[in-house]
Amino acid sequence: MRCPRCKRDMIRRIISFQNLKLNWDSYGSQPIHKDTIKLALQMVMFLPPGHEWFVAPTPDGEIMFESDTAMIEVLHVGKLERR
Secondary structure, three states, rough: OOHHHHHHHHHHHHHHHHHOOOOOOOOOOOOOHHHHHHHHHHHHHOOOOOOOOEEEOOOOOOOOEEEOOOOEEEEEEEEOOOO
């Protein structure tokens, strides 16, 4: 992340995902669980500095972090499945 403002914008965007309801993309997408949002907010603190990051919800209820300049190109944060 190159600037504190960028980090704040990313945090605001992640928090906004809590407003997504079932079928938010009109293709059967899942809402983003509050635990997924909490985990994604924690991840923001550990993202490698100096990179541009894009964050977006995914249809399966996860949150995707993507960078074309970091070693981590795409990282999905989602719920843990218990077996």
